[in-house]
Amino acid sequence: MPELPVSALMTRALASVGLDTPAKHVVGMLVAHDVRALPVIDHLGRPVGVISDVDTLSTIHRRSGRPNGLLRRAGFQARVSRRDSEAVVASELMRAPAPTVLDSAPVGVATQRLITAGIGALFVVNSSDCLIGVLTARDALRPLLRRDPEIHAEIEHVVASAAPSEYGIEVSVRDGEVRLHGCLGLHSTAAQIECAVLRIRGVLAVHNAIRYEVDDMLITGF
Incomplete structure (x- = not known):
């Protein structure tokens, strides 16, 4: 958004x-x-x-x-x-x-x-x-007064758009602080999701605990 x-x-x-x-x-x-x-x-x-x-x-x-x-x-x-x-x-x-x-x-x-x-x-x-x-x-x-359920729904949309369907990412939101858990194929995808979530209105902080199978950011130097 x-x-x-x-x-x-x-x-x-x-x-x-x-x-x-x-x-x-x-x-x-x-x-x-x-x-x-x-x-x-x-x-x-x-x-x-x-x-x-x-x-x-x-x-x-x-x-x-x-x-x-x-x-x-x-x-x-x-x-x-x-x-x-x-x-x-x-x-x-x-x-x-x-x-x-x-x-x-x-x-x-x-x-x-x-x-x-x-x-x-x-x-x-x-x-x-x-x-x-x-x-x-x-x-x-x-905008920081936005309710947690609204923030959660938007994050779920971001995750569904960025992550392949075979991977599951758990999202929790409390008082504007977001926690992301799960596993993805690529490090870059996890990083992209974190950046997108940080741009969502009402998000104060993101605790990214998403694991990844391949560190493509290390391979490519990004």
């Missing part, structure tokens, strides 16, 4: 700010939408940067010269004077480039990028590089 695309898990409704959005409005958006970061878009709707709550706080503190009094509301309630908000705009608060991912990209690819993005979110773009959604770490975790 093909891996889910990012578009299947992303959130389409999201807040964003423009390059000239005043800092006061940026703070208001972060608090009102209860998010850790906002994308900054240009006049064509393309994400060009990202503003995090911590970066916003740091920049405004530095520019205002006042080290205290900006955050009070579960760690993030901002007070920015008119002088401060006029002095700082989104383009000064943002980091560039924005962490983006194409809507058609596999979720597995996006997950790797989420790990390195550092803000727990990727901004999803279409083929024109326009912002259409956001993928958070929580979104990427959703």
Whole structure:
């Protein structure tokens, strides 16, 4: 089964700010939408940067010269004077480039990028590089909630397609962890099955105990 695309898990409704959005409005958006970061878009709707709550706080503190009094509301309630908000705009608060991912990209690819993005979110773009959604770490975790019987049924299909009918492979699934037992003719077939199972949504780990009669991977050098 093909891996889910990012578009299947992303959130389409999201807040964003423009390059000239005043800092006061940026703070208001972060608090009102209860998010850790906002994308900054240009006049064509393309994400060009990202503003995090911590970066916003740091920049405004530095520019205002006042080290205290900006955050009070579960760690993030901002007070920015008119002088401060006029002095700082989104383009000064943002980091560039924005962490983006194409809507058609596999979720597995996006997950790797989420790990390195550092803000727990990727901004999803279409083929024109326009912002259409956001993928958070929580979104990427959703497929892991798939029920074990569903995972088991898909694995059985994978095994039946890859293994010759004269060989029997036992499959067990518990809390997303898969165990494979049995014997096959070739080492390469056992390896192919393991790789295919790892790509199945909801699989957290594969314990491959499949034996084989011929180590063709050693013979061929693969």
